[in-house]
Amino acid sequence: MKYPLQLNVNGEVFELEIPANRTLLDVLRNELGLKGTKEGCGAGECGACTVLLDDEPVNSCLVLALQADGRRITTIEGLSGAGKLHPLQEAFIHHGAIQCGFCTPGMILSAKALLDRNPYLEEREIRENLVGNLCRCTGYQKIVEAISSLVKRKD
């Protein structure tokens, strides 16, 4: 049995019909072809599938697609409009925060939600807020440096 689903992804509205058991991750990747969202564990433990749902980061492998009905979703593909990179993408590139790149989309989206919520972050807060996104290549250091380069100073 399929259900109607309306998704607003990166500003574009999609009308779909899907079975109830399909995850948002599956629909993004396999129905909409947005492969920038990665699957690392399928159990909400690694954060590679992080997308923004109404600006909040979620593990899209744990969200049923139907739960996202009528809501706003941002994937990595939605960050770099008109060929221009988002400042976080620029920062990740220039600080060497990307190695294999598999965690990168989720990491960048988590960082975006974090900075949007609070642009005045200390390094410790950045680390605390990224615990849901695993990276096995970088040791997080250059990721933290990249994000730190964009925080505002309180003085």
Added chain:
Amino acid sequence: MVKYSVVGHSVPQIDANEKARGVAEFVSDLQFPGMLYGKILRSPHPHARILHIDPSKARSLKGVKAIVTADDTPKIPFGPRTEDWNIFAVEKVRFIGDEVAAVAAIDEDTAEEALDLIRVEYEELPSVFDPIEAMQPGAPLIHDKERNIVSEFKLNKGDVDRAFQECDVVHSDRYYTNQVYQAYLEPMACVAHFEPTGKLTLYLATQIPSMTRVTYAKALGLPLEKIRVVVPYYGGAFGAKMETNLHLAAAVLSQKTGKPIRMVNSREEDFMAGNPRVPMYIDLKVGARKDGTLVGKEVRIIGGSGARAVYSMAIVATACYRVDSLYRFEHLRTEGLTVYTNTVPTSCFRGFGNAQMTFALESSLDMIAGDLNMDPAELRIRNGLKTGEVSIHGWQIGSSGLEECVRKAVEASGWEERRQEKRFARGVGLACCNHVSGNRAFSREFDGGAGIVRIGREGKVLVYHGESDMGQGQRTVFAQIVAEELGVALDRIEVAPVDTDISPFGLGSFATRGTVFGGNGVKAAAQDAKRQILEVAAEVFETIPSELEARGGKIYVKDEPKRNLSFEKVAEICLLRRGGSPVVGTGFWAPDTVLPDPVTKYGNVAPAYPFACQIAEVEVDTETGHVNVIQYTAAHDVGRAINPQTTEGQIHGGVTQGIGWALMEDMVVEKGKVLNPDFRDYVIPGPLDIPPIKSILVEPVDPNGPFGAKGIGEPALNPSPAAVANAIYHAIGVRFTELPITPEKILKALKERQK
């Protein structure tokens, strides 16, 4: 020091933009018309005879396109080192996770549903899980190998018994290094496509594309020319992604269906049937004189290979003797046994056995330094091999920055002050390591690296190599080397994905060899391309090539800077004058490494040897047993950093994995079953578990490395567990000889000490 314009500069990885935008296609993203999805039926038993397989019910499930078992394969025993592999289990299963059958279906859900419908009748057999137990008389035999011993490594030099008698201090300890999982973020994956022409194209996440192809040709009973391996982007490997039956199962399904088959391990499958680190029992005895001179080393290692040998015997051999070329031991007795068990096959993980042994040796040296009341840093400097020395096994140390690494790490970490002003439950620990850049003992057929540099009409440079970039930044380093040689900007260079139809036969990315071998290979190819470019430019300028130079994207007549042509223009002239041919430079580098003698192990396994010293500072919570790593310094002899930023990135990642291993990571296996096959229960370091890491690059400029570079991948991890363990000892006075050092173990030890 010579100034280079691209080499030695920190530049972002050349593919970082694609990855940041999420448009880089990883293996698990690939999609082809008509593609089907494969899943493997895995054994639920650690050891059992297969009596009967009935796929009929599964076959009738809607959407199922094929079901294959061993009967659909040529049943040729194969393996990268031994011949104890089958694509699917023949007669017996030998571990929980062993491949029994595979399904291809229109989607993954259907394939998984079909797995549940395949009926397999098993007769369970007695099983054995620990390598020491597996060697005992009467233990169940897993393959037909006496006492389940896959291989034995033996090596004696000097007179170790007499040496120990003459030592002032001797330490004898048993260490255990546990089974840990590489935990790359993208699980193992592939797409296999048997085309109507009879050619099999494999899109693989593999570190060794060319060697994998050779192994798979044998397994499938196909001529080598019928197999093409392509390596797209893939999400990390750290040693694990070499040969795997996942790839072959996909090939068999594609052969059966004629369709492209994509197969991706679930995370659980990746834990239960990947290639985790070889666990080892290490009995180590080390003796030194009063002045700190190391004299003798006796070691006996028992390594668990799991249910089939992948590279475990080479890993145990490495653990047995690589450290003998770190310090000047004169007397050695070494025995290493690799033993089958009914558990997941174990194999390469960053460090290749040297990481296991470095934990043991560097812990023992910490104790020896303590007994001698000597600074552990001084002990290392006194015994460490220096530039120009030849080790006891014949390894020619072309450059050694070990002493500089120790001195710089000591200085940057505040080592001396922290040792003097000892604070409650806080401590510092130091450990060193050596490694190889390339391993002749591993690549026995030949040693070398090669490249192809193609320059098109528009002056775009395309570099082909046969190694494998798993995220470490290899493509970028190759591009930097080629740009430097050709005198052009980095953005002129593209590095092609490895495709065995086009790329050179690269031995691959292991043994910290990519930069040195692939780097020298593409450097030679760039030199050949440059020679051709300069020949044509010389015709234009009516001079000889040696009167020209290439720099800043132009070809100049020396001493007449006004006479120049752009690189692009010369590339176009080349093509127009040579019947449309692009400039194709080919080149190779074949160093005179020496295969170790089978008995004495004397040889010279690598053209270059990296060294390192790391210092950890920890704080132990004596209430909870939690260890907080508060400061970390890692000084690495990298020869020359082609790209300091990516080199640092390797150090950060290696140290992080090492800290994870030291303190938290452990595959819990009970009766052959992995009890924690997920990231909730198998915890890898998160951003709060790791302090900022001070990395120090020591650059002695190696005579053999490209522009003097050596590798960094594995030495980045090797010393970390020992540095942490030594720091814990300094903090609370308890010596841990088993990994990981968990809060439970710390609390238990503290309690016992109170009694």
